[in-house]
Amino acid sequence: xxxxxxxxxxxxxxxxxxxxxxxxxxxxxxxxxxxxxxxxxxxxxxxxxxxxxxxxxxxxxxxxxxxxxxxxxxxxxxxxxxxxxxxxxxxxxxxxxxxxxxxxxxxxxxxxxxxxxxxxxxxxxxxxxxxxxxxxxxxxxxxxxxxxxxxxxxxxxxxxxxxxxxxxxxxxxxxxxxxxxxxxxxxxxxxxxxxxxxxxxxxxxxxxxxxxxxxxxxxxxxxxxxxxxxxxxxxxxxxxxxxxxxxxxxxxxxxxxxxxxxxxxxxxxxxxxxxxxxxxxxxxxxxxxxxxxxxxxxxxxxxxxxx
Amino acid sequence: xxxxxxxxxxxxxxxxxxxxxxxxxxxxxxxxxxxxxxxxxxxxxxxxxxxxxxxxxxxxxxxxxxxxxxxxxxxxxxxxxxxxxxxxxxxxxxxxxxxxxxxxxxxxxxxxxxxxxxxxxxxxxxxxxxxxxxxxxxxxxxxxxxxxxxxxxxxxxxxxxxxxxxxxxxxxxxxxxxxxxxxxxxxxxxxxxxxxxxxxxxxxxxxxxxxxxxxxxxxxxxxxxxxxxxxxxxxxxxxxxxxxxxxxxxxxxxxxxxxxxxxxxxxxxxxxxxxxxxxxxxxxxxxxxxxxxxxxxxxxxxxxxxxxxxxxxxxxxxxxxxxxxxxxxxxxxxxxxxxxxxxxxxxxxxxxxxxxxxxxxxxxxxxxxxxxxxxxxxxxxxxxxxxxxxxxxxxxxxxxxxxxxxxxxxxxxxxxxxxxxxxxxxxxxxxxxxxxxxxxxxxxxxxxxxxxxxxxxxxxxxxxxxxxxxxxxxxxxxxxxxxxxxxxxxxxxxxxxxxxxxxxxxxxxxxxxxxxxxxxxxxxxxxxxxxxxxxxxxxxxxxxxxxxxxxxxxxxxxxxxxxxxxxxxxxxxxxxxxxxxxxxxxxxxxxxxxxxxxxxxxxxxxxxxxxxxxxxxxxxxxxxxxxxxxxxxxxxxxxxxxxxxxxxxxxxxxxxxxxxxxxxxxxxxxxxxxxxxxxxxxxxxxxxxxx
Numbered sequence: 002x003x004x005x006x007x008x009x010x011x012x013x014x015x016x017x018x019x020x021x022x023x024x025x026x027x028x029x030x031x032x033x034x035x036x037x038x039x040x041x042x043x044x045x046x047x048x049x050x051x052x053x054x055x056x057x058x059x060x061x062x063x064x065x066x067x068x069x070x071x072x073x074x075x076x077x078x079x080x081x082x083x084x085x086x087x088x089x090x091x092x093x094x095x096x097x098x099x100x101x102x103x104x105x106x107x108x109x110x111x112x113x114x115x116x117x118x119x120x121x122x123x124x125x126x127x128x129x130x131x132x133x134x135x136x137x138x139x140x141x142x143x144x145x146x147x148x149x150x151x152x153x154x155x156x157x158x159x160x161x162x163x164x165x166x167x168x169x170x171x172x173x174x175x176x177x178x179x180x181x182x183x184x185x186x187x188x189x190x191x192x193x194x195x196x197x198x199x200x201x202x203x204x205x206x207x208x209x210x211x212x213x214x215x216x217x218x219x220x221x222x223x224x225x226x227x228x229x230x231x232x233x234x235x236x237x238x239x240x241x242x243x244x245x246x247x248x249x250x251x252x253x254x255x256x257x258x259x260x261x262x263x264x265x266x267x268x269x270x271x272x273x274x275x276x277x278x279x280x281x282x283x284x285x286x287x288x289x290x291x292x293x294x295x296x297x298x299x300x301x302x303x304x305x306x307x308x
Numbered sequence: 309x310x311x312x313x314x315x316x317x318x319x320x321x322x323x324x325x326x327x328x329x330x331x332x333x334x335x336x337x338x339x340x341x342x343x344x345x346x347x348x349x350x351x352x353x354x355x356x357x358x359x360x361x362x363x364x365x366x367x368x369x370x371x372x373x374x375x376x377x378x379x380x381x382x383x384x385x386x387x388x389x390x391x392x393x394x395x396x397x398x399x400x401x402x403x404x405x406x407x408x409x410x411x412x413x414x415x416x417x418x419x420x421x422x423x424x425x426x427x428x429x430x431x432x433x434x435x436x437x438x439x440x441x442x443x444x445x446x447x448x449x450x451x452x453x454x455x456x457x458x459x460x461x462x463x464x465x466x467x468x469x470x471x472x473x474x475x476x477x478x479x480x481x482x483x484x485x486x487x488x489x490x491x492x493x494x495x496x497x498x499x500x501x502x503x504x505x506x507x508x509x510x511x512x513x514x515x516x517x518x519x520x521x522x523x524x525x526x527x528x529x530x531x532x533x534x535x536x537x538x539x540x541x542x543x544x545x546x547x548x549x550x551x552x553x554x555x556x557x558x559x560x561x562x563x564x565x566x567x568x569x570x571x572x573x574x575x576x577x578x579x580x581x582x583x584x585x586x587x588x589x590x591x592x593x594x595x596x597x598x599x600x601x602x603x604x605x606x607x608x609x610x611x612x613x614x615x616x617x618x619x620x621x622x623x624x625x626x627x628x629x630x631x632x633x634x635x636x637x638x639x640x641x642x643x644x645x646x647x648x649x650x651x652x653x654x655x656x657x658x659x660x661x662x663x664x665x666x667x668x669x670x671x672x673x674x675x676x677x678x679x680x681x682x683x684x685x686x687x688x689x690x691x692x693x694x695x696x697x698x699x700x701x702x703x704x705x706x707x708x709x710x711x712x713x714x715x716x717x718x719x720x721x722x723x724x725x726x727x728x729x730x731x732x733x734x735x736x737x738x739x740x741x742x743x744x745x746x747x748x749x750x751x752x753x754x755x756x757x758x759x760x761x762x763x764x765x766x767x768x769x770x771x772x773x774x775x776x777x778x779x780x781x782x783x784x785x786x787x788x789x790x791x792x793x794x795x796x797x798x799x800x801x802x803x804x805x806x807x808x809x810x811x812x813x814x815x816x817x818x819x820x821x822x823x824x825x826x827x828x829x830x831x832x833x834x835x836x837x838x839x840x841x842x843x844x845x846x847x848x849x850x851x852x853x854x855x856x857x858x859x860x861x862x863x864x865x866x867x868x869x870x871x872x873x874x875x876x877x878x879x880x881x882x883x884x885x886x887x888x889x890x891x892x893x894x895x896x897x898x899x900x901x902x903x904x905x906x907x908x909x910x911x912x913x914x915x916x917x918x919x920x921x922x923x924x925x926x927x928x929x930x931x932x933x934x935x936x937x938x939x940x941x942x943x944x945x946x947x948x949x950x951x952x953x954x955x956x957x958x959x960x961x962x963x964x965x966x967x968x969x970x971x972x973x974x975x976x977x978x979x980x981x982x983x984x985x986x987x988x989x990x991x992x993x994x995x996x997x998x999x
Contacts, residue, residue: 077631079624093450096459099319113490117603117614119552120357122322124445135447135458137320142617143583143601151449151459162451182620269650 009109012191013175013200016109017063020087020169023108024061027101029089032062037250038257041066041127042088042168046249049130049284050291051090052155052164054298058092063171067257069264072212075205078183079173082211083204087169094151094165102149102167106141110178117142125150129256129280131157131288134166146174156288157281172200215264224258224265228276231255235283245290245297252283309366310468312348312426313501314434315485316360319458323357323551325444326517329457330355332442337362340433345371346426354515356554358489361515363501369468371423380404380415390415427467431474434465438476452477462486469499487511488554490605512555512606521550527558528600532588535560537596540576540587549584553604561585561615562598567626570633571714577704578629579622632699640719641694641712641729648693656766658815663758664693666810670754673805678795680746681724688728689751691716695729709733728752735788737781738841742792753789753797756782760830761806765814765822769830783834790861791838800828800859828859835861839868847997848872854992863940870942871991882953883946887993889956890980893965897977905977913975918955918962925955926982937989945990952983 007015007022021031035045042064043049051058064086072082089105091098099120107113120137125148127133136150148168152160172184181187185201192198235251238244259276262268268276291297314337321329334353341348341364350365380393383406394401397417404415438456446455454460454477465472465481474481484495485504492511498504505515514520524546532539550556567575572587572595579585579599586600601618603611649661657663668689675685695701695712713730717723724747731743732751743752759782763769770779790797803824811822832853839849852858852867874880898904914920932948965976987993 073631078627080628094459096450096461098459114605115607115609115613116617117605117607118490119604120320121552122320122324135445142603142614143585143621144617151447153447161448163447163449165449177617182623 008191009175010178010180011188013171013179013187013189015191016171016175016178017085017087019109020105021061021063023105024089027059027091029059029061029091032060034062034064035253037253038067039064039253040068040256040260042086043127043130043132043166044253044256045088046246048088048090048164048166049132049155050245050249050288050296052092052152052160052166053158053288054292054296055162056092056296056298057162058090058164061087061089064088067260069211069215069260072208072215072264074212075185075201075208078185081172081184081204081208082215083207085171087167087171089167090164092164093162098165099149102139102147105167106146109174111141120149123148128277129259130155130284131281132284136166141177144173144177146170146177156291157285158288158292215261219261219265221262221265221267224262228255228258228262231258232279232283236286239286239290242290245287245294248290249284249287252280252287255283256280309349310369310426311501312362312364312367312430313464313466313498313504314362314430315462315464315504316438316456316460317358317462317464317485318360318456318460320357321355321360321457321551323548325457326355326357326551327547329360329441329443330517333360333362333437336437336441337433338364340437341367341429344429344433345423346429355517355551356513356515356520357552358554359485359513359515361504363504365501367426367467370425371429373423374421376419376421378417378419380417382412382414384412393417427470427472430465430467430472434463434472434474435476464498464504466499488513488604491555514555517547517550520553520556521546524549524556524558524602527556528586531558531560531600535588535596535598536591537588537598538591539600540589540595542580542586545580545584545586549602552584553602555604555606557603557606557611559601559603559611559615559618560598561601561619561622563619563622563626565597567623567630568595568597570626570629571710573707573710574629574633574700574704575626577707578625581704581706582625583618583622585618585622628703629700632703636698636700636711636715637718641691641715641721642719644694644697645690647697651697654762654766656768656815657762660693660696662813662815663762664690666762666813667692667751667754667758669810670758670802670806671750673802674753674757674797675747675750677797677802678746678749680750684722684724685728685747685750687721688725688732688747689754691721691725692729692732692751692755724748735785738784742788744793749789749793749795753786753795756785756789757802757806758810760786760827761803761811761822762814764827765811767821779830780834783831784838787831787835787838787861791865794862796860796862798859799831799861800824803827831861832858835864839865844868845872847995848875848991851991851993851995854995855988866940867942867991870946874943874946875996879947879950883950883987884993884996886950886953886956887983887987889960890983891994894977894980894984897966905974905981907974907978909975909978909982913971914979915972916963918958919976919979922952922955922959923979925952926979926986930982930986933986933989942990946987949983949986949990956983 007018009016009019025031032047039045045062045064047060047062065083066086067083069082071080073080095101103113119140121140123136123138125134125136132152132155134150134152138145139147139149146169150166152164152166154160175187176184179187185199185205187200188197189200189203190198231251231254235248238248259280293299330353334351338348338351346367348364348367352363354361378397381389397419399417399419404417406413407416443457446457448455449459460479462484463476463479463481464483464485465474466483471483472481483499484497486493487496487508488511496507496511498507508515528539575595576587579587588596588598588600590596599622603614605614607614648664649659651660653660653663668686671685671689672682675682691712695708695715698711700711701708709730713726716726716729724745727745728748728751731748732755734740734752735742743749760779763777763779768777807822836849840846848868848871851871852864858864875884909923914923929948929952933945936944936948963976965973967973
């Protein structure tokens with residue numbers, strides 16, 4: 002196939018390319034997905050950690066997100082245990098953040114004169130990350146196409162300046178622009194007839210297999226053990242110092258292990274709360290340690306203090 | 309007088325907070341202006357998803373001038389002291405007068421301050437009001453410090469057509485606003501409210517939330533009517549949708565008819581709670597596969613695309629609902645019970661499973677008391693909370709009970725059980741329907757009584773305006789269940805039964821502190837509130853409640869009603885007059901003696917005919933009243949006592965109570981005390997205020 006400008010109405014990957022192109026134009030660094038299992042793009046250190054401290058930051062990236070509990074063995078047209086989020090973070094949140102966002106919708110071909118775009122209250126909270134923010138879910142013709150949040154706290158630490166965060170559910174958005182009712186029918190590559198690769202061809206088998214694993218087969222004793230290991234390693238690394246990012250990786254792992262255990266239904270209500278608290282404590286410890294590093298603005302603050 | 313116009317344009321304000329915010333804004337501003345000496349007339353506040361607006365029709369141009377006299381140093385004080393005083397007071401020596409007192413003469417500064425100009429006052433007041441604005445939740449954004457509901461974009465502030473110059477968190481005020489986000493985003497210059505409202509309307513912004521709601525209501529009815537359908541009206545949803553748009557446009561969408569096989573409550577809840585759409589009914593009352601959505605756009609294609617998009621989402625939502633419906637029906641409710649053991653009801657009160665077992669035991673006892681089939685009631689209680697762990701109720705908590713009802717029927721439970729599962733949460737508020745089926749009543753009362761007793765046992769009682777566990781509603785619920793169905797329940801004995809049988813099973817630390825008398829008082833208070841709201845005289849309620857030890861709600865109300873009816877009759881007037889004559893003198897003499905005259909009158913000390921007659925009349929009246937009360941015929945009891953009127957009158961005419969011989973006096977007071985005592989079997993007549 003010859004390269005042509007991205008056409009989000011044609012393919013899933015063109016949607017990604019168009020968003021990357023648009024946000025690159027707004028000064029974002031275009032990152033690649035983080036190479037660990039996460040439940041949402043927010044867990045990427047480029048959001049969680051970079052939202053902390055005084056340094057400006059603009060980034061955009063695709064993040065494969067895993068929600069073991071949402072698996073439906075590939076049988077539900079809307080629910081997946083693995084899907085893509087497109088994540089944008091801008092710190093400090095620019096005054097025209099809403100307009101920039103609407104610009105991105107225009108860039109992927111959503112004609113604002115024929116659609117009904119609404120900002121509907123939805124306060125965001127991640128108990129495991131000790132994070133919360135205010136914002137909306139953005140509706141396009143009644144469909145939630147993005148989450149729009151002004152971070153107030155991350156890792157239990159007040160955000161100053163405040164980051165603006167956008168999360169697009171890429172499959173849903175693609176279904177919308179391609180006019181398709183079943184996620185597995187999405188045209189992934191934009192090819193036609195024999196060249197066409199569908200979302201089903203890429204991911205349906207994975208949905209079936211992972212649903213089986215997540216709900217039925219994951220070895221829960223092993224998962225619990227790994228959770229304990231990750232927790233311990235995170236704390237050890239923080240104690241040794243100079244390894245905030247590796248320590249945070251362990252926090253991410255603990256979070257995913259918890260999600261798996263949760264999907265297996267082996268965590269009681271009281272235990273659930275305890276697990277969440279344990280992860281949050283790790284996230285908080287990482288956040289505090291991050292502020293002591295250059296990335297967390299420690300050098301900048303010191304420099305200002307001296308000057 | 310000149311007018312004030314303020315608009316705070318921000319990013320989207322949550323619908324549920326808008327109405328309150330407008331009211332708070334109007335109140336805080338007018339109060340602040342008043343404190344600064346400015347009386348405002350015709351203050352109105354408006355709110356849309358993006359703007360909070362205040363318009364005051366008339367406001368003076370400045371606050372009134374003020375005068376102050378300040379005492380200064382003596383005239384012979386060192387000049388440095390005098391100069392210091394002048395500097396501080398901001399006056400010159402010729403603005404001071406010299407006054408004298410015993411110690412000599414001294415300066416008094418006459419300070420005259422012109423009232424501050426209104427724009428200055430507003431420029432100070434508005435930022436103050438904004439900084440302390442009582443949003444339920446507020447936020448910071450960018451690098452700023454201001455907290456507002458969402459990022460603030462502009463401040464429009466004019467007085468008498470002129471911009472009030474102020475700056476808040478880097479935003480400088482002006483006279484520019486913007487119209488509808490998509491249909492008229494360009495800047496609009498305004499000076500006055502009339503201008504503002506008209507230009508906004510031209511720019512597709514309907515400023516008044518009430519007008520937006522009525523527009524939605526009207527358009528919805530028209531669209532439905534054209535299709536021969538009826539809107540499932542929903543005031544809450546109407547308000548919410550009016551808060552989500554600046555220019556409402558109602559559109560009709562539809563979904564596949566196959567979804568109509570889902571329970572109608574599921575469809576209505578699903579499209580309402582997720583999509584904020586109105587359901588429609590066919591002429592025969594069944595749900596239609598059409599629905600109404602409220603958009604914020606006049607789309608170029610007439611809304612076809614918008615409706616189609618919503619159709620897709622609704623179809624996905626209903627497919628989800630059907631997934632839960634199919635999934636849930638695979639497991640009988642009974643098999644879900646073990647799962648309730650893993651759901652916490654309250655940290656100090658254990659799991660839902662434990663709670664259900666308590667409710668079941670209590671239900672059986674109540675069923676026996678009210679003549680409901682005990683086994684059926686027990687089964688219903690067992691299943692009453694099982695739907696809490698179904699997928700559908702997990703998704704739509706407001707369908708609790710309703711889903712249990714459907715699933716119980718699916719499992720082949722009988723209708724009495726299914727209805728009890730559905731209705732045992734009722735009544736949820738003062739206007740909610742009160743169930744009447746005996747099995748439902750048993751479960752409904754047990755559910756609420758268990759909640760009340762267990763929270764009482766862990767000392768989680770409502771205080772002031774705080775009632776996080778809705779215990780007042782639970783008590784009122786029991787009151788209405790009992791009264792509306794004329795149930796005879798001894799609340800105290802139920803509580804004592806609970807104390808013995810169930811309290812020990814509560815988790816450690818929760819079992820020791822239950823104060824039944826205190827909970828009964830709580831019931832009495834709620835009953836008073838309830839009766840008063842039904843229009844009963846509060847003094848009659850007090851007269852009955854003062855008797856103490858009353859724990860049968862129906863009987864208490866019966867007494868109050870009998871009292872009200874009887875006092876309206878001639879006999880009632882007689883009774884009251886007779887009893888009052890007796891009580892009045894008793895009160896006076898008791899006060900003198902510092903004791904009551906409780907003893908039994910001595911027959912041998914009755915000498916005059918009138919007192920003998922009264923004594924035997926009391927004997928008769930007491931005996932008759934006793935029989936009547938045993939039959940709960942309070943009117944008959946009062947009629948019997950009312951017959952004492954003429955012997956009492958005769959007694960007072962001829963007999964001197966305060967006889968010289970103290971034994972006669974004591975005996976006569978005891979006789980009168982018997983009259984009062986006899987009436988206390990019905991009510992405390994001393995509490996009755998008027999006739």
